[in-house]
Amino acid sequence: MSETVLQIEHLTMQFGGVVAVYDLSMEIRQGEIIALIGPNGAGKTTAFNCVTGVYEPTNGQVIFQGETIARSHPYGKMRKIYAGSEADAYLNGSVRLSPDRITRLGIARTFQNIRLFSGMTVFENVLTAMHLRRRSNFFTAALHLNRAEEKAMQQRAAELLEVVGLTDVSGELATSLPYGKQRLLEIARALATEPKLLLLDEPAAGMNPQETEELSAFICRIKEHFNLSIFVIEHHMNLVMAISDRIYVIDFGKLIAEGTPAEIQNNPAVIEAYLGGGEE
Amino acid sequence: MAAKGKDGREKNRRGAVITWVIIALIYVGVFVAEQLLPPTSMLFTVLKKGATYALVAVSMNLLNGFTGIFSLGQAGFMLIGAYVFAIFTIPVEVRGSVYQYFDGGLVQFTLPVPVAMVLSGLAAAFFAFLIGLPVLRLKSDYLAIATLGFAEIIRAIFQWNQLGPVTNGSNMLRLFPKFNDFNITDAQGNVIVYLSTLVPFLITGLCIGLIVLLLHSGYGRALRAIRDDEIAAEAMGINLAHHKQLAFCISSFFAGVGGAMLAMYQTTVQAKSFTTAMTYEILLIVVIGGIGSVTGSVLSSFLFVACSEWWLRFLDEQQVIGDFQVPLLRNGFRLVVFSIIIMVVVLFFRRGIMGTRELPDLFRPRRKEAALK
Numbered sequence: 223m224s225e226t227v228l229q230i231e232h233l234t235m236q237f238g239g240v241v242a243v244y245d246l247s248m249e250i251r252q253g254e255i256i257a258l259i260g261p262n263g264a265g266k267t268t269a270f271n272c273v274t275g276v277y278e279p280t281n282g283q284v285i286f287q288g289e290t291i292a293r294s295h296p297y298g299k300m301r302k303i304y305a306g307s308e309a310d311a312y313l314n315g316s317v318r319l320s321p322d323r324i325t326r327l328g329i330a331r332t333f334q335n336i337r338l339f340s341g342m343t344v345f346e347n348v349l350t351a352m353h354l355r356r357r358s359n360f361f362t363a364a365l366h367l368n369r370a371e372e373k374a375m376q377q378r379a380a381e382l383l384e385v386v387g388l389t390d391v392s393g394e395l396a397t398s399l400p401y402g403k404q405r406l407l408e409i410a411r412a413l414a415t416e417p418k419l420l421l422l423d424e425p426a427a428g429m430n431p432q433e434t435e436e437l438s439a440f441i442c443r444i445k446e447h448f449n450l451s452i453f454v455i456e457h458h459m460n461l462v463m464a465i466s467d468r469i470y471v472i473d474f475g476k477l478i479a480e481g482t483p484a485e486i487q488n489n490p491a492v493i494e495a496y497l498g499g500g501e502e
Numbered sequence: 503m504a505a506k507g508k509d510g511r512e513k514n515r516r517g518a519v520i521t522w523v524i525i526a527l528i529y530v531g532v533f534v535a536e537q538l539l540p541p542t543s544m545l546f547t548v549l550k551k552g553a554t555y556a557l558v559a560v561s562m563n564l565l566n567g568f569t570g571i572f573s574l575g576q577a578g579f580m581l582i583g584a585y586v587f588a589i590f591t592i593p594v595e596v597r598g599s600v601y602q603y604f605d606g607g608l609v610q611f612t613l614p615v616p617v618a619m620v621l622s623g624l625a626a627a628f629f630a631f632l633i634g635l636p637v638l639r640l641k642s643d644y645l646a647i648a649t650l651g652f653a654e655i656i657r658a659i660f661q662w663n664q665l666g667p668v669t670n671g672s673n674m675l676r677l678f679p680k681f682n683d684f685n686i687t688d689a690q691g692n693v694i695v696y697l698s699t700l701v702p703f704l705i706t707g708l709c710i711g712l713i714v715l716l717l718h719s720g721y722g723r724a725l726r727a728i729r730d731d732e733i734a735a736e737a738m739g740i741n742l743a744h745h746k747q748l749a750f751c752i753s754s755f756f757a758g759v760g761g762a763m764l765a766m767y768q769t770t771v772q773a774k775s776f777t778t779a780m781t782y783e784i785l786l787i788v789v790i791g792g793i794g795s796v797t798g799s800v801l802s803s804f805l806f807v808a809c810s811e812w813w814l815r816f817l818d819e820q821q822v823i824g825d826f827q828v829p830l831l832r833n834g835f836r837l838v839v840f841s842i843i844i845m846v847v848v849l850f851f852r853r854g855i856m857g858t859r860e861l862p863d864l865f866r867p868r869r870k871e872a873a874l875k
Contacts, residue, residue, distance in 0.1 A: 274737060325739035337734035339727045341794070341858070350723045354739030360748065364716040372720070415739050 233282035330417035351414035517862030552804035561756035567794035570729030578653030581776035583622035583761025626758025792854030
């Protein structure tokens, strides 16, 4: 079995009285495509936000390539409820890396509601995402003394746009692109940060069936090309079933099933969550 | 076929060439005008003050327009710059008369003008660093209020009598070098070459050039990314706190240099003149010029200064055309007209004179033309 890239352990995210994610544990191994599915409001994006450092989880920890990127536990009387028998295992000391640190470690993401840099061209959007890998310091960069690095960055940005097929629109304003292309650009921008793990938040939202099919091929292609592991949230079952190695299903924040696409398709709990139970 | 660079953008060579030509012409024009026209002409007052304000406006635009940080502390940083410059450049022999209530003051040496200017920028940047640590965590209007408060506090502190040996308390600092000292004179004190307007232009040009270079570098892109979408910028690995702090310090550095220039322009420095109204004037310049356009800020500072100091002056005096005395014209009427002009500009140029365009963009071949080629 290949090495574990991302490990989520007992992740709980609570907003006041609402428990958005409850005791979620999962594992992503090198080279896998893992899907997280569930009905609307099941807590999928919240789980993503905990992994990328946007939220500080209420409880649990996230380990990326052996490094703890988030670890948290509640204080006071809540602690007993959450900690249970494993209280001493990891509940000492909390870790919270900011989103930019996590990205630097090698986790890149896209957003459900597209968040491109609206004032910039397609090309600049990709270029901006390479800023974190710069080696030049502020003064050489600001005085344009890092010509070689800048040139290498531009070349790589052009290559990335070539891979996602946006070369012909690279000079356009990012927000002027059609929806599907904006999604591709988000992926290209995420790839520009040189990730090892790519998180895709509903990459097929708003795409027609043909575009979705192209997207599945595309995701498999970039996985091979950039040697990635991919963690995807998606509603399009065709896409999920076509590309995933394993699928996790959550409903109301709780993990209700995990397994290969075939297992999930026949899992009664999953069918109930999606279609609703019988009317006894 | 329009030349497409590696970056996919059509290289706007024509725009770049025309821009350089225009800039060169402006400098030559300033130099020639200064030699030919009488030095007391209102034109030079406007040009000197305009150059000063242009630098401060661009520095403010760097924050408000390019990084999306709404700061109103510009007058405070200008004050620091002006004071540092004045304190370190007053000749030792006249310090006794300037600091007459403080026994000649504490500082008993004089720095060369360029060193003092850099120092005034650094001092402003240092204060920006300190104030930025707590304040930059705030967002939009809260940040604006906090920086505004900082400017007010600084103004009060510099008038504090206890600091008198350094700041001369609430008395003015004077007798330091001014723009007119840049003129080259012969032994008898007659001016051979007038440089008193060209030098501020050169300083402003150099500083704005540095800012433009920064904006076009990777750091500039990161700043614009923060403006466009903070969450996405952070997800792309851009350290928000670090980059905001950087922008804040750089902006303040140039505001400080601008303050030193203002000191040279005014020939005296007094803390009470660096009011909030001064920040608003600069904010107005930025908004009228276009938030996110360096060219716009520069253009509108000259227009602003020309309108407020020169072109509208006649409105303050009684005018008689033939036997008809024009009504309404009296002291203060200029400000009414000025306000109306500003309202009209803001109403009809919603995004400022330039929007987010820069000078080279104006000479970009039109889209259709480019497509036909």
